[in-house]
Amino acid sequence: MSNSSGKYPAFPEISPDEIESVLMPEVSQWGLTNGLAMYPPNFNISQGQLAPTTLYPTPFPRQSFEQAISVQTLYNELYAKISQDQDGWLSKRIGELAEFDPEFTGKLWNLYLDAKKRGISQPLALGLFRSDYLLDAETYLAKQVEFNTVSVSFGGLSTKVGQLHRFLNETGKYSLDTGAPFYQQEIPVSDSTALLSNGIAEAVKKFKTAETHTLVAFLVQKGERNVFDQRALEYELFQKHKIKSVRLTIHEIGIKTTIDAATKRLYYKATGEEISLVYFRAGYSPQDFTCAQDWENRLVLETSYAIKAPNLLTQLAGVKKIQQILTEDAILKQFIPNDNDREKLATSFVKLYPLDDSELGKQAKKMALASPGRFVLKPQREGGGNNIYKSEIPVFLKSIDERDWSGYILMELIKPEPTTQNIVIRGNENLREPILSELGIFGWVLFDDKQLYFNEYAGWLLRSKSSTSDEGGVAAGFGCVDSVVLY
Ligand code: ADP
Ligand code: MG
Ligand code: MG
Secondary structure: OOOOOOOOOOOOOOOHHHHHHHHHHHHHHHHHHHOOEEOOOOOOOOOOEEOOEEOOOEEEOHHHHHHHHHOHHHHHHHHHHHHOOHHHHHHHHHHHHHOOOOOOHHHHHHHHHHHHHHOOOOOOEEEEEEEEEEEOOOOOOEEEEEEEOOOOOOHHHHHHHHHHHHHHHHOOOOOOOOOOOOOOOOOOOOOHHHHHHHHHHHHHHHOOOOOOOOEEEEEOOOOOOOHHHHHHHHHHHHHHHOOEEEEEOHHHHHHHEEEOOOOOOEEEOOOOOEEEEEEEOOOOOHHHOOOHHHHHHHHHHHHOOOEEEOOHHHHHHOOHHHHHHOOOHHHHHHHOOOHHHHHHHHHOOOOEEEOOOOHHHHHHHHHHHHOHHHEEEEOOOOOOOOOEEOOHHHHHHHHOOHHHHHHOEEEEOOOOOOEOOOOEEEOOEEEOOOEEEEEEEEEEEEEOOOOEEEEEEEEEEEEEEEOOOOOOOOOOOOEEEEOEEEO
């Protein structure tokens, strides 16, 4: 079944020679001029390069695109409500899960409990979210891969790659012989840079302080390669909202900031300026914490008066186990009572199973062993490279104690259709190979334990990867940023 309304866009058949001599310089130079950039592994600061990108926008059905966008504020609401920990629902779930993943989920959970003991002084929290989808080839429905509540990336580069593709089209570079636009269909540009920055700016505005201005702290990884994506938000914050930012690693929090013992206000030592918001682009994986002091620093941040984007509970709400539990209608109903809204959300679900001693869990265990080819097995981790696919599932499960299976979820594989209607540019190479695309929809929500103050859609992202690789991390080296031509 095809729900799409328009005609599938034709492919610009440009010769390899012309791609090499005309389009590659266009793309590289546009990219470097405008910051569609990334660092290579083991870089020096002067070595920013064109980010892995596609030459053309990838054809994407308009209806599916709009379907994914249309549920974003519902997802924002859902995850904000969960994060408010209504009746202790999230605490109970995460508490149970913590013992199965003591290395990370457990540690974050204990950090949260410690923070609660010491006192959490800031009731406001900012969620900057991204819900990721693959297009199911049979139904043309956008099916959710996962919901990210921490360190969502590519909001900056997504805007730029859309602008690049639109530029190349409108200036006629895709039709060298006539110089006329090649695509008649819409090539939208994601407003994610501006919209995510708006979210941060609104949170800063709501922050109570006697200071005339405050700082945003970007909490970043040491050696981060995706700096230009982050910087796009930083520069937007300054240009549009006159908000200054500093970049700090978790480790540097202990050295370069200080917290007032009485007020819990956080200050940047070098200038004495107050930090109103900590934006986490790190802290989502155990590798981000190199020593006990780093964990202590995360705890200090949680107790500080600075707004966290996200706070620990909001981060923990994004674990895969919670995604799985929320596909149970009775549970979803506690947070989203409206039947139509729940139905809209459920349209984006595929089957997710627990691997525990419940009836459903027992069934799922059997399926995982008998027909693993239909599934992906996921632990409670973020950032790519953690999942176990298909035939590797039984081998993996048998290698661990069955009591620990509960720490994983089993998810039905979504089957998108690969396309060769694009060319992937990586460094000096351009390659036409079958690719798969994952659509991400951004959103933000500002809330406290009582209410939601803002709930907004914040743009989108298309990432594509070679269809032979199971995972699609751009920074990890097997994916690229892309945009869409809608049909
Ligand atoms: P992470 O938090 O590490 O990004 P994801 O759940 O996004 O974990 O999984 C990583 C990648 O694995 C996805 O980008 C996608 O390419 C693939 N993947 C995950 N779940 C599915 C699924 N149900 N069907 C098909 N591919 C999937
Ligand atoms: Mg992902
Ligand atoms: Mg993720």
